[in-house]
Amino acid sequence: MAQQNFNIPLHDIKPLVEVQEYSLYYLIGVSVIGLLIFAGLLYLVLRWLKHRNAFNIRKEHYKLLHALDFSDPKKAAYDVTFYGATFKDDGQRYSEMYKNLVERLEQYKYKKDVDNLDEEVMAYIDLYRGMIDV
Numbered sequence: 001m002a003q004q005n006f007n008i009p010l011h012d013i014k015p016l017v018e019v020q021e022y023s024l025y026y027l028i029g030v031s032v033i034g035l036l037i038f039a040g041l042l043y044l045v046l047r048w049l050k051h052r053n054a055f056n057i058r059k060e061h062y063k064l065l066h067a068l069d070f071s072d073p074k075k076a077a078y079d080v081t082f083y084g085a086t087f088k089d090d091g092q093r094y095s096e097m098y099k100n101l102v103e104r105l106e107q108y109k110y111k112k113d114v115d116n117l118d119e120e121v122m123a124y125i126d127l128y129r130g131m132i133d134v
Contacts, residue, residue, distance in 0.1 A: 061086040062134045068125075073117045077108035080125055087132045097128050 065083040070076045081102055088098035104121050108114045117125075 056134075058086055059134050062132060065129055065132070070117055070122070073108050074111075074114050076117065077105040077114075080128075081105055081109070084128060090132075094131065097124075097131060101125065101128050 061083040065080070068076050068079055084098055084101060088095050101124050104124055108117065108121075
């Protein structure tokens with residue numbers, strides 16, 4: 001058999017070049033960013049759910065103040081004083097109106113039998129209720 005010579009010069013074939021592979025790093029980066037976005041959205045949804053059903057004392061007192069029954073003037077005077085105190089610190093105008101209202105309701109509080117609320121006091125109560133915003 002004849003000996004084969006493999007030292008043939010190759011002119012068209014280039015040597016192997018190492019290719020940098022970054023796809024794993026891209027996958028990890030996109031995954032981390034996706035997890036951060038998901039965690040942020042989950043936090044916002046949970047915070048919204050928590051605050052959605054939170055008890056709001058101002059809103060409750062607002063509803064109770066507007067649903068007062070004036071058939072019992074003594075209880076109504078106490079209720080207006082109690083529920084109205086929630087809103088007296090909203091501003092100077094509210095504070096002055098509340099003090100004026102409490103002074104007018106004094107005559108209905110500390111007696112055993114009281115007359116019905118007069119028109120002036122009812123007008124002050126309606127004005128105070130109309131001023132309040134929640």
